[in-house]
Amino acid sequence: MPVTVKTFSNVGEAAAALSSDRGARYFGGGTLVMRALNEGDLSISSIVRAQDQALLRIDASGPRVTIGAGVTFARILAERDFAFLHAPARSIGGPAVRNMGTVGGNLFAPNPYGDFAVALLALDAVVSVQGGFGARDIPIEEFLQSRERQAGALVLSVSCQKPLAAEAFHYRKVARIKPKGGSVITLAAHLPVSSGRVLGARIALGSMAQTQVRAKAAERALEGRPLDASSITAAASAAVEGTSPADNALASGWYRREIVGVHLRRLLSGQK
Amino acid sequence: MAKTALQFRHNGRDVAIFVDGGTNLLVALRELIGDMTPKFGCGQGGCGACSVLIDGELHLSCLTLAESVAGRSVQTLDGIKDGPNLHPLQRAFADNFAAQCGYCTPGMLMAAKALLDRNPQPSREEVVEAISGNICRCTGYEPIINAVLAAASGRARA
Numbered sequence: 001m002p003v004t005v006k007t008f009s010n011v012g013e014a015a016a017a018l019s020s021d022r023g024a025r026y027f028g029g030g031t032l033v034m035r036a037l038n039e040g041d042l043s044i045s046s047i048v049r050a051q052d053q054a055l056l057r058i059d060a061s062g063p064r065v066t067i068g069a070g071v072t073f074a075r076i077l078a079e080r081d082f083a084f085l086h087a088p089a090r091s092i093g094g095p096a097v098r099n100m101g102t103v104g105g106n107l108f109a110p111n112p113y114g115d116f117a118v119a120l121l122a123l124d125a126v127v128s129v130q131g132g133f134g135a136r137d138i139p140i141e142e143f144l145q146s147r148e149r150q151a152g153a154l155v156l157s158v159s160c161q162k163p164l165a166a167e168a169f170h171y172r173k174v175a176r177i178k179p180k181g182g183s184v185i186t187l188a189a190h191l192p193v194s195s196g197r198v199l200g201a202r203i204a205l206g207s208m209a210q211t212q213v214r215a216k217a218a219e220r221a222l223e224g225r226p227l228d229a230s231s232i233t234a235a236a237s238a239a240v241e242g243t244s245p246a247d248n249a250l251a252s253g254w255y256r257r258e259i260v261g262v263h264l265r266r267l268l269s270g271q272k
Numbered sequence: 273m274a275k276t277a278l279q280f281r282h283n284g285r286d287v288a289i290f291v292d293g294g295t296n297l298l299v300a301l302r303e304l305i306g307d308m309t310p311k312f313g314c315g316q317g318g319c320g321a322c323s324v325l326i327d328g329e330l331h332l333s334c335l336t337l338a339e340s341v342a343g344r345s346v347q348t349l350d351g352i353k354d355g356p357n358l359h360p361l362q363r364a365f366a367d368n369f370a371a372q373c374g375y376c377t378p379g380m381l382m383a384a385k386a387l388l389d390r391n392p393q394p395s396r397e398e399v400v401e402a403i404s405g406n407i408c409r410c411t412g413y414e415p416i417i418n419a420v421l422a423a424a425s426g427r428a429r430a
Contacts, residue, residue: 001294002273002292002293002294002295003293003294004273004293005276005293005294005337005339007339027337029335030335030336030337030340031317031332031335034296034334034335034336034337035315035316035317035335037294037296038296038315038316038334038335039315039316044294046293047293047294047337049337049340074329093317093405094320094383094403094404094405094406095330095383095386095387095401095402095404095405096317096320096323096330096331096332096383096405097317097332097405099329099330099331100317100331100332100335100336179400179401179404180404180405
């Protein structure tokens with residue numbers, strides 16, 4: 001069914017159009033919204049586009065990086081300063097999807113997708129959104145938990161601290177098909193080490209709940225301890241706590257619960 | 273609902289059509305322009321059968337809003353041969369038995385072309401990665417990978 005296409009030159013006008021129409025959906029790279037249109041989603045009556053360069057902005061010069069919501073995964077892979085994000089970007093789709101899919105859109109991708117958001121959750125990212133009443137920053141965990149209510153807001157960018165050391169950030173997507181496939185589970189961990197102990201552990205999981213979630217019990221098992229076999233075993237045992245994985249065509253919820261600890265242990269131990 | 277006028281370059285030729293709001297590029301190419309080389313597979317971005325090049329970059333036409341290609345250049349399989357002569361990739365696919373039912377072949381060829389345009393001498397792993405968004409249910413992929421490598425090495429018949 002035809003829909004109204006509204007194209008704006010700046011994000012303010014686009015955000016106003018988005019927040020004033022319940023049937024409006026923001027159109028970024030197209031990998032989510034065009035798919036919904038192709039499937040005949042009647043809840044979409046209009047699509048809103050913004051051709052604003054602000055959405056394509058990248059700032060990777062300092063310790064804190066900012067990525068415009070319209071930046072594609074192909075562009076992330078082309079930026080040397082984003083080396084810590086290359087593994088999550090490369091794990092998404094094939095080359096065409098990476099040329100189209102955007103960082104902002106991935107925040108809304110349902111299971112078994114949304115792998116980049118798992119990495120951002122482990123990095124304690126902040127999501128900048130613009131709604132009808134102005135712009136605000138939302139911690140990504142809060143954003144993801146209220147994702148259904150964010151459809152009327154326009155995501156402008158995400159920002160996060162670069163890991164102080166490359167080895168402090170770990171990422172793995174478990175898929176049945178390599179190099180491309182939907183996620184059975186996705187894991188990301190940011191484990192900064194100070195004086196030989198983990199301080200500020202963040203572990204995020206994809207496909208283990210309705211949205212990406214933090215494995216807080218596993219984080220507690222590592223916090224303040226050296227990253228060794230003992231703490232890794234404790235974290236692996238706790239990984240399933242607080243999760244509620246669903247069944248889908250790729251795996252059952254039971255299977256996901258069974259393997260999440262195994263893969264967390266392998267990830268933190270540096271095993272393949 | 274009013275249609276929108278859309279102009280873009282299609283295989284080196286300027287075209288102008290009217291599209292309904294929300295029309296995807298695959299429908300515009302097949303039903304409004306008559307270029308049947310990009311195929312409808314899944315409509316979800318999962319199979320790659322509809323792959324085209326937009327300004328030289330590989331995209332899925334089923335997930336591309338037709339209006340977003342206004343003023344841009346779209347290349348499909350129909351535009352890669354040189355007159356009556358097959359493109360070296362097409363010749364390599366034929367020589368290496370890289371097509372069986374042929375439904376994935378247009379998308380595979382465009383994905384392969386996108387690779388060779390920016391990396392004329394890819395490794396086997398790079399070929400595998402380049403076609404990772406394209407599903408083939410017949411060949412088991414090996415003949416396709418061999419065909420792309422043959423085209424890259426100039427082993428395809430001219």
